[in-house]
Amino acid sequence: xxxxxxxxxxxxxxxxxxxxxxxxxxxxxxxxxxxxxxxxxxxxxxxxxxxxxxxxxxxxxxxxxxxxxxxxxxxxxxxxxxxxxxxxxxxxxxxxxxxxxxxxxxxxxx
Numbered sequence: 711x712x713x714x715x716x717x718x719x720x721x722x723x724x725x726x727x728x729x730x731x732x733x734x735x736x737x738x739x740x741x742x743x744x745x746x747x748x749x750x751x752x753x754x755x756x757x758x759x760x761x762x763x764x765x766x767x768x769x770x771x772x773x774x775x776x777x778x779x780x781x782x783x784x785x786x787x788x789x790x791x792x793x794x795x796x797x798x799x800x801x802x803x804x805x806x807x808x809x810x811x812x813x814x815x816x817x818x819x820x
Contacts, residue, residue: 735810743806749799757805764801766792 750761773781773790780789 738810739806743802746802764797768797
């Protein structure tokens, strides 16, 4: 028969393993997101999204045509670059969990 200390130790150990698994999954997702960003920047399409798609999202949501003209005239492309980087990161973080899960599932099949 198990005493309360043994049960507590077993539950603590189980919780610790679950936390380690969550941390490993989060690290895998972050690493995959970085890889996705690099692939997009290098001209690849990832999960149906390209850098052109990212630019279109930024132009539709972040920058009006008038703002684009102003940025061009005054040579202030920094805003556009920051908006592109932000949208690129968002897209990578949306795609990464799905790709990591697919890789885990294919690994588990073996």
